[in-house]
Structures are given as C-alpha cells and as structure tokens.
Amino acid sequence: MSATPGRTSAREALAGRGYAVGSWVVSIGSPEAIRVLAGAGFDFLYLDMEHSSFSVETVARQLAAARAAGVTAIVRPPAKDFPIGRLLDLGALGVLIPDVECGADVERAVAAAKYTPAGSRGVSTSGPHTDYTPIDADYLAWANQEIIVAVQLETAAAFDRIDEILSVPGLDVAVVGRNDLSHDVGLPGRVGAPEVTKYVDLLIERCAAHGVIPGLLVGGAPAALEWLGKGVRWLPIGSEASLLGAAASAAVAAVHGAAEAVLGKEETR
Numbered sequence: 001m002s003a004t005p006g007r008t009s010a011r012e013a014l015a016g017r018g019y020a021v022g023s024w025v026v027s028i029g030s031p032e033a034i035r036v037l038a039g040a041g042f043d044f045l046y047l048d049m050e051h052s053s054f055s056v057e058t059v060a061r062q063l064a065a066a067r068a069a070g071v072t073a074i075v076r077p078p079a080k081d082f083p084i085g086r087l088l089d090l091g092a093l094g095v096l097i098p099d100v101e102c103g104a105d106v107e108r109a110v111a112a113a114k115y116t117p118a119g120s121r122g123v124s125t126s127g128p129h130t131d132y133t134p135i136d137a138d139y140l141a142w143a144n145q146e147i148i149v150a151v152q153l154e155t156a157a158a159f160d161r162i163d164e165i166l167s168v169p170g171l172d173v174a175v176v177g178r179n180d181l182s183h184d185v186g187l188p189g190r191v192g193a194p195e196v197t198k199y200v201d202l203l204i205e206r207c208a209a210h211g212v213i214p215g216l217l218v219g220g221a222p223a224a225l226e227w228l229g230k231g232v233r234w235l236p237i238g239s240e241a242s243l244l245g246a247a248a249s250a251a252v253a254a255v256h257g258a259a260e261a262v263l264g265k266e267e268t269r
Helices: 009-016 031-040 056-069 084-089 103-113 137-146 156-160 162-166 178-184 194-210 221-230 240-267
Strands: 020-025 044-048 072-076 094-097 148-153 173-176 213-216 234-239
Touching (some): 009 020, 020 031, 020 240, 031 044, 031 056, 044 056, 056 072, 056 084, 072 148, 084 103, 094 103, 103 162, 148 162, 156 162, 156 194, 162 194, 173 194, 178 194, 194 213, 194 221, 221 234, 234 240
Parallel strands (some): 020 234, 044 072, 072 094, 094 148, 148 173
16 A cells, blocks of 8 residues: 555544543444444444344445444454455444454454464455555555454453453453343343442453453433543443434424424414
8 A cells, every 4th residue: 555544433533532432333234324323423333243134235334334434343243253355355344243252252352453473364465444545564554453243251251351451462441231231140131230230340450450441332422421430441332223213213303292382373373
C-alpha cells in the first residue's frame, strides 16, 4: 500500500474518550443498514454470523459499506474454529470469538488475526482489506496494531479460567455473553440476576488487572451509563432490529398519545 489507514473509529474512541459505543447487526443484511448505523455515530458495529442468516457474501457487502462509511466492523464468526482470516481479508477490522473457554482458544484467535511475528495470518497480497492496493510492510504492521481481537465468555467454566484467558498477549476486548451464561448457571433469560451479574463484576475486575477492555451488551442508554460507571468500556447497545423497533414504536405511540387532544381541538372549532 502506498499509505496505511489511520486509526480505526473504535481505537480512536477508546484512545480519545476512554470508551466505545456500538451496536449489533443481526437481522438486516443490506449495506444501507450499515450506512445508517454508521451515520448515527456508532464507533463499532458487530456483524453477527453466529445467530443470523448472514453468509460470507452478505458480510462482504456489509464490510464494504462499513469501510466506506468509516466505522469499525467486527465480525462474530459462526463458531470459534471458523477461519477468521477470510473475514479479515474481506475488510473486517476485528473479530469477536464466541464461546471461549480457555487460553488456547484465545491463542488460536490471536494467531489467526495477526501477521508474523505476532501470529500466523496468511498474507493475501491485495483485496478488500487493502482497498485493492498492493500490501506492504507498513500495512502488515498497521493491521497487527489496529485489528481488534475480542472474545466472548459465556459459561461458568470460562470464568473459572478467566486469568488464563485474559493473560494471552494480543487480546484486546473480553465480553460477557449474559444470555448463554444465564442458561449455563440455571437461570435462563435472567441476565440481571445476581448470579449472572457477579460474573460481569469479575470480568471488569480481572480485565483491569490484565489491561484488557471489558465489554457488555446493554439494552439502551440508561444501562450503558450504569455499566460505564462500573467500569465497562466497550458498550454495544441493542441491535439494528431492536433500535428500529423501539424508534418505530415510539413514533406511533407519540402520534396516538397526542391525537385525542388534536382531534378534540378540531371538534371545538
């Protein structure tokens, strides 16, 4: 490449304000959805292949839209053993590895995401990841620095080995998968139960000790601010579907809520 890109939007947010705000893309596969969310000001977007119908081809189009819009797109592959180099060569600026349970899982992810000497990622000389310009040493160094490796802890067994997981060099972000965790501890769907919340608190504490960014999916701004105050610094808010549904419901409710007064005024004229 004749010139390497600058800092990614997520890295820039973390360096500048100390936290990053994102959202999930799970239901709407169109590139237009990515552009709308980027325009809203999110620092990063998760593109989900684990719980969606998204194919590699769908994600490729989403990634192209994200790169054009300047938002950091992070892909969650369908499984932790998925070849993530394919996603990075398509232009992903990070990966979220699901169901991590030990340090070896993280080591494999870091190795697949980083070029030598930090890892063993294969070198594709030109493609979406380089905007179709020839790769060079500057790009390799930039990618090793900027691409985000995130992992998801979803079971009590993973938290039994949390220090082993968080101590792996090259890990950037660790998040709690509260939905799966709630099932694992016998409290399905009760993501706010103390038996689940204690693991979030543990993640925040141990991330601070290891220099890893703690993350948590939240439902809206109040929860984001609550957990920001507790030490979470990586905050995806809902999904494109939940945000769309909430905005649509609020618009309809606002019309219905004011309609009676408007119609009443008309009747008195």
